[in-house]
Structure formats: structure tokens, C-alpha cells
Amino acid sequence: MRRRRIYEGKAKVLFEGPEPGTLVQYFKDDATAYNAQKKGVITGKGVLNNRISEFFMLRLAEIGIPTHFVRRLNMREQLVRQVEIIPLEVVVRNVAAGSFCERFKTEEGTALPRSIVEYYLKNDELGDPLVTEEHITAFGWAATQDLDDMLHLALRINDFLSGLLMGVGLKLVDFKLEFGRLWDEEEQMRIVLADEISPDSCRLWDLKTNEKLDKDRFRRDLGSVAEAYQEVARRLGVLPEAGPVDLQGPKVVQ
Structure with missing residues (x-):
């Protein structure tokens, strides 16, 4: 099914949603730093960020923080309210x-x-x-x-x-x-x-070692970037069951 692309940023694409007032937010593997002067790809990052962000948005909603998040749709996409x-x-x-x-x-x-x-x-x-x-x-x-x-x-x-x-x-x-x-x-x-x-x-x-487990590993060429993201997902209990094998996700529809 072809979908209308509304906006593309450095790490995500927004498509027209299935009902009025909604968008589909697609998480890419693309990585940028220093105002896009440095670019790269972190395999599986989109899948992990989709899961991690879903986890945080749901937890925040539980304490009454209003968010645009509606639900996760698949490995790389979530339904959000248009704001x-x-x-x-x-x-x-x-x-x-x-x-x-x-x-x-x-x-x-x-x-x-x-x-x-x-x-x-x-x-x-x-x-x-x-x-x-x-x-x-x-x-x-x-x-x-x-x-x-x-x-x-x-x-x-x-x-x-x-x-x-x-x-x-x-x-x-x-x-x-x-x-x-x-x-x-x-x-x-x-x-x-x-x-x-x-x-x-x-x-x-x-907390104990001050090891960086975020995009600074990409910014500073520290290596093991995907592994750091996986470790955060693992600690939060949201590492995809498929593991790194199925982290490519679906193709983006133009």
C-alpha cells in the first residue's frame, strides 16, 4: 500500500495516518551528528528506538504526561496523533x-x-x-x-x-x-x-562504570553503537525477540 510522505527528518519519516488527525512515524537506521555533518547507518537502530520510545511513552502516560503516542504498529512504525x-x-x-x-x-x-x-x-x-x-x-x-x-x-x-x-x-x-x-x-x-x-x-x-550507551558512541567513534542501543533495550525489557537477526525492518514506501 502506498502512503503519502508528510515529512522526513534525520532519523524518522512521517506518513499520512489511517484516520484523520493521525500519522505513522517510521524509525530509520540513519544516524547523524554535529548538525548532520557526520552521517552513518546503525543497523537495527530504528527497530530498537521504536521499542524504547514506545516503552517510555507508555510509562509516561501512566503518570499523566500527555503524549502524541497512540500505539506501536510493527517493528519500525508507530501510530501517533498529528500535532x-x-x-x-x-x-x-x-x-x-x-x-x-x-x-x-x-x-x-x-x-x-x-x-x-x-x-x-x-x-x-x-x-x-x-x-x-x-x-x-x-x-x-x-x-x-x-x-x-x-x-x-x-x-x-x-x-x-x-x-x-x-x-x-x-x-x-x-x-x-x-x-x-x-x-x-x-x-x-x-x-x-x-x-x-x-x-x-x-x-x-x-551507573557504575559511566560507559556511554547512547548516540555519543557514534558521534565520538567509540564503536559498538548497535550493541549499546541493544543493551539499553535489554535492560528495559524491550529487546525484540527476533534479536539482531530481523533488525532490517520493512522497506520504506516512497
Whole structure:
């Protein structure tokens, strides 16, 4: 069956959904880093991220976090509600890593005094720059109430996921969230969690050894990238039964 492609990003493709107001989110094996300057393929990444993100979205829904997730459809696809994506990346940092260390000359692995929330404009041409609440409200990317909702949700998600991951021996160093506006039948708008939560969008370290089990293995050429993603899925109890054998998934329909 041919499906209309709505949008293609670096790691996912969105297709028209089976009913109005829905989309099918397809997870690719493609990997990018440094604003797509570095590109590669991590075999089976799409399958693993689909399972991992489903797990997190379902757990978050259980504690009342509104999300765009409806259900997983198959190895590489999930059904999601169509939302108006707010053009911001909300990054929650618990431990100094990545660009934070470069900006503040902080040693990687330093625990931060408290969780720090940062906003980045989703704009590849500009390199996804760090922006302030003043920029966001002045340029109309989000209203003050939207920001309040996003901040509240981001901190709740951080608290919940930090505890959940600690329980399986993982440290949530930092992570990126995206949010969207969803309208109900009464035209009431609410902010919901969108996109994905996976080792592509989180820094996850082993609690005891600080071994990196996320996309930094690809960014920094550390090797064993697919194995790291598999280890996260294994600890969460969602490693596909087929294992690495059937990780190619179905062909993307153009």
C-alpha cells in the first residue's frame, strides 16, 4: 500500500495516518551528528528506538504526561496523533556533557547543582542555536503559557525517567524533548510530548562504570553503537525477540 510522505527528518519519516488527525512515524537506521555533518547507518537502530520510545511513552502516560503516542504498529512504525510541533528543542541536563562542557569549560561527568533546562531553536541552517525565553516569546515560537507547560512537563519527565533508569542501572545525563500543540474536538489546545525518547535523544551512562550507551558512541567513534542501543533495550525489557537477526525492518514506501 502506498502512503503519502508528510515529512522526513534525520532519523524518522512521517506518513499520512489511517484516520484523520493521525500519522505513522517510521524509525530509520540513519544516524547523524554535529548538525548532520557526520552521517552513518546503525543497523537495527530504528527497530530498537521504536521499542524504547514506545516503552517510555507508555510509562509516561501512566503518570499523566500527555503524549502524541497512540500505539506501536510493527517493528519500525508507530501510530501517533498529528500535532503542531513547537519549533524548540527542550534539553534537560543533570550532568555536564556535550556542548555544555564546551560552553562552560566544565569537566564531563560533573553533577550539576540542579537540573538545568535549556531551549534550542529547531533550525538546521542556524545550527539549532541556544535561545532564551525572551527570544521565544518575542518571535512568537511559543507563548509564555506554552513555555510554562513545557518546563513543568520536562521537569516531571526528568524526575520520572531518572528514577526509572536508575532502577536498571542507567544514569540519565541529559536528554532532548520536543512538544506539540494538540487540539481536541472542542478546539481546546494542550501541549503534549511529541517526537521520541531513545538513545538518539538521551545521554545514558552505566551507573557504575559511566560507559556511554547512547548516540555519543557514534558521534565520538567509540564503536559498538548497535550493541549499546541493544543493551539499553535489554535492560528495559524491550529487546525484540527476533534479536539482531530481523533488525532490517520493512522497506520504506516512497
